[in-house]
Amino acid sequence: MAEIRNDWQLEEILHLLDLPFNDLLFQAHTIHRQYFPANQVQVSTLLSIKTGACSEDCGYCAQSAHHNADLERERLLSLESVLQQARAAKEKGASRFCMGAAWRNPTDKNLERVIEMVEGVRAMGLETCVTLGMLTADQAERLSQAGLDYYNHNLDTSPEFYGQVITTRTYQDRLDTLEHVRKAGIHVCSGGILGLGESRRDRASLLRQLANLPQHPESVPINHLVPVAGTPLAQAKALDPLEFVRVIAAARILMPRSYVRLSAGRDIMSDETQALCFFAGANSIFYGDKLLTTANSETSRDQDLFDRLGIEALADAKDHTDAA
Numbered sequence: 524m525a526e527i528r529n530d531w532q533l534e535e536i537l538h539l540l541d542l543p544f545n546d547l548l549f550q551a552h553t554i555h556r557q558y559f560p561a562n563q564v565q566v567s568t569l570l571s572i573k574t575g576a577c578s579e580d581c582g583y584c585a586q587s588a589h590h591n592a593d594l595e596r597e598r599l600l601s602l603e604s605v606l607q608q609a610r611a612a613k614e615k616g617a618s619r620f621c622m623g624a625a626w627r628n629p630t631d632k633n634l635e636r637v638i639e640m641v642e643g644v645r646a647m648g649l650e651t652c653v654t655l656g657m658l659t660a661d662q663a664e665r666l667s668q669a670g671l672d673y674y675n676h677n678l679d680t681s682p683e684f685y686g687q688v689i690t691t692r693t694y695q696d697r698l699d700t701l702e703h704v705r706k707a708g709i710h711v712c713s714g715g716i717l718g719l720g721e722s723r724r725d726r727a728s729l730l731r732q733l734a735n736l737p738q739h740p741e742s743v744p745i746n747h748l749v750p751v752a753g754t755p756l757a758q759a760k761a762l763d764p765l766e767f768v769r770v771i772a773a774a775r776i777l778m779p780r781s782y783v784r785l786s787a788g789r790d791i792m793s794d795e796t797q798a799l800c801f802f803a804g805a806n807s808i809f810y811g812d813k814l815l816t817t818a819n820s821e822t823s824r825d826q827d828l829f830d831r832l833g834i835e836a837l838a839d840a841k842d843h844t845d846a847a
Contacts, residue, residue: 525554525779531734536727539773544765548803551772555804558779564829565619565782565807565837567652568612572640573599573624579656579691581679583716583748583756599624602639609644616836617810619650621675627692628657638669645670652712657692657700663707673742674704675712681728684721688756701736710741714784717770718748718762726770734777742807743774743781747788764796768803775804782807794828801834 539547555561577584609620622640629637634655641651652673653666666674679685682694704711713736715729733743747767750757774783784807785792785800792800810825829835 524557525776527739527779528777529735529737529739531731531777533724533727533731536730536734536773536777537724539776540723540727540769544769547769547772548799551775551804552802554779555775555806559806560837562832562834563806563837564801564834565784566617566810567619567621567650567784567807568609568615568617569621569623569809570600570605570608570612571625572605572622572637573626577625577627579627579689581689581691583688583719583751583754599633599636602636602643605640606643606647609647609649612810613647613649615810617649618837619652619673620644621652621654621673621809623654623675624656626656628659629655629662631662634662634665638666641666641669641671645672654712657696658703660703660706663700663703663709667707667709671709673710673712675742675744676700676704677714677716677744677746678729678732679715680719680721681725682732683728684719684725688719701740705738711736711738712742712744713740714742714744714746714774714786716746716748716787717767718759718788719756720759723766726766727773730770730773730777733774739778739781741781742784743778744784744786744807745771745774745805746786747792749788749791764792765799767792768796768799771800771805772803784808794831797828798832801832806837 605622612620622637624637626633637653637655641653644651650672652675653671654675676697678694678697680688685694701711701713713733717726733740747762748756748759750759771783783805785797785805786809789797789808808825
């Protein structure tokens with residue numbers, strides 16, 4: 524079995540990313556088979572439960588109040604509306620239901636409304652995940668008591684490049700929230716975004732931050748930037764698809780037990796790129812036609828691709844995470 528490490532050096536990760544493509548994928552795929560079934564992918568659905576008017580200035584995000592994206596703002600959805608969409612997601616094969624709110628950090632009052640949603644979704648037999656911005660230690664503990672399975676809080680990019688993308692919260696703020704979540708006993712979901720204009724060294728640095736956390740995130744979403752008109756990154760240069768695959772492979776090598784998720788940007792990826800990502804160790808996707816405010820690969824396309832690749836949707840991710 525591949526060694527689980529939390530002491531990776533930047534130059535080691537750069538060396539991985541610099542390997543001949545086939546060598547990198549062979550190493551990643553070999554490690555993937557040591558920890559996971561080779562042809563199973565965990566499926567999640569993501570719903571925006573509160574859209575727009577966020578006080579953060581993340582350069583990629585249509586929901587920021589600082590930008591001029593064409594986005595209709597919405598208040599926090601009702602409990603019944605969320606539960607209705609969770610039922611529909613389960614019927615389409617999702618095993619985890621993720622809820623995202625465009626907040627810098629939730630108020631305690633809003634948190635209680637989200638907790639009602641978490642409890643309702645759990646009662647359906649679905650795993651639960653929320654992303655609500657920064658949390659205090661007390662808020663993380665409250666979510667834990669409600670039975671929340673996962674909390675998503677991405678690092679986005681490297682510490683070195685971060686200030687060119689976001690100025691309204693620090694990198695340490697993000698790390699502090701991850702610490703609160705972990706101490707509360709909630710599974711951590713944390714990854715980043717590629718295609719922001721970062722260098723390969725920045726990608727290696729992001730992976731190092733994730734892989735050197737005291738405990739690897741149980742879920743590592745790797746997002747491909749979806750440029751949105753009206754945001755500072757609307758004209759960002761397109762990322763080479765093979766570079767994206769390289770990062771997936773490196774993430775699998777660095778964090779062998781983690782679920783590596785193909786997140787935003789799948790709708791602009793070819794089937795061939797996605798197939799390479801699955802071979803390189805990606806074993807989780809977001810299912811459904813929309814991710815928060817951006818388009819996602821259509822469900823019918825995903826089902827067709829899974830059929831062509833001989834991949835089956837995994838019913839319960841925790842079975843493998845907890846056993847690894």
